[in-house]
Amino acid sequence: MSDIKTQLDDVYGLCMAQTNQGTYVFINDQDGRYEQYKVITENDTWSAKRVREFALPSQPEGCVADVEGMSIYHGTETSYLVVSSQGDDSYVLYSSDAPDEYVGRFHIAMNAAAGIDGASETDGLDVTSAALGSAYPDSLLVVQDGRNVMPAENQNYKQVSWSDIALELKL
Numbered sequence: 001m002s003d004i005k006t007q008l009d010d011v012y013g014l015c016m017a018q019t020n021q022g023t024y025v026f027i028n029d030q031d032g033r034y035e036q037y038k039v040i041t042e043n044d045t046w047s048a049k050r051v052r053e054f055a056l057p058s059q060p061e062g063c064v065a066d067v068e069g070m071s072i073y074h075g076t077e078t079s080y081l082v083v084s085s086q087g088d089d090s091y092v093l094y095s096s097d098a099p100d101e102y103v104g105r106f107h108i109a110m111n112a113a114a115g116i117d118g119a120s121e122t123d124g125l126d127v128t129s130a131a132l133g134s135a136y137p138d139s140l141l142v143v144q145d146g147r148n149v150m151p152a153e154n155q156n157y158k159q160v161s162w163s164d165i166a167l168e169l170k171l
Contacts (some may be wrong), residue, residue, distance in 0.1 A: 004048045006035055013060055024051075032056040032075045072096055073127045073139065073162065078171075082141065084122040091125070091143070093169060104169040107144065108158050110150060121146030127162070138163040 008029040012118060017024045023039040033055045037048040069084030079096040080103060093103040125143040126145035132140050139162040146155050165171070 004037065006050075007053075008035060010061055018064065028060040030058060030059050034060070066151055069122055069124055071125055071127045073141075074129045076129075080171075082125060082127050084125055084143065086121060086123070089118070089120040089122070091122075091141075101169070104170050106165060108145075108160055112150070115150060116158075117145075117148055117150035119143050119145040121138075129162070138162050138166070141165060 001154065004169050006027060008027060009027060010030045011027055012030045013028045015026050017026070021038075023162075025037045025039060026034060028034045035050055036052040036054075038051050039058045040047045071082050073080045073082055081094040081096045081100070083092045083094065085092050085105070090107050092105050095103055110116060112120040122143045123146060127139065127140065127141045129139045131137050136159070141160045141162060143158050143160070144155060145158050148154065148156060148167065
């Protein structure tokens with residue numbers, strides 16, 4: 001795929017979506033403008049065609065094609081929808097089986113001894129049920145931490161073992 005020229009001055013985010021109509025890429029600028037491109041594959045060559053432009057009245061904060069801050073944990077017995085509750089810096093679990101019942105809420109708290117602050121203002125997250133070695137034998141939740149205070153620095157990501165969540169919520 002060759003470079004695709006956009007009309008944006010300062011690209012701030014990118015996300016993709018797969019639909020019945022094809023694969024799309026959304027990009028945004030810090031000034032609130034968005035461009036949507038359809039990915040085209042012909043003769044093993046990739047290109048993209050701009051199909052839509054729109055603008056929001058403020059700077060975008062992250063980019064997702066569906067809903068921001070949600071992912072599904074696929075357990076052996078039960079699956080859970082994990083949702084960021086950005087307004088109170090918490091995370092909510094719902095059963096992903098109908099009727100999608102509320103399971104519980106948890107916070108990612110600071111660990112002062114290790115010099116790690118808690119997670120807050122989470123825009124995005126992802127979870128896997130795969131065993132990821134001795135540190136995360138029961139899977140892993142990764143969340144974007146929008147505000148760091150210990151020490152004060154740019155946003156980063158926090159990693160939480162699913163076994164800690166299961167213990168906290170008595171799953």
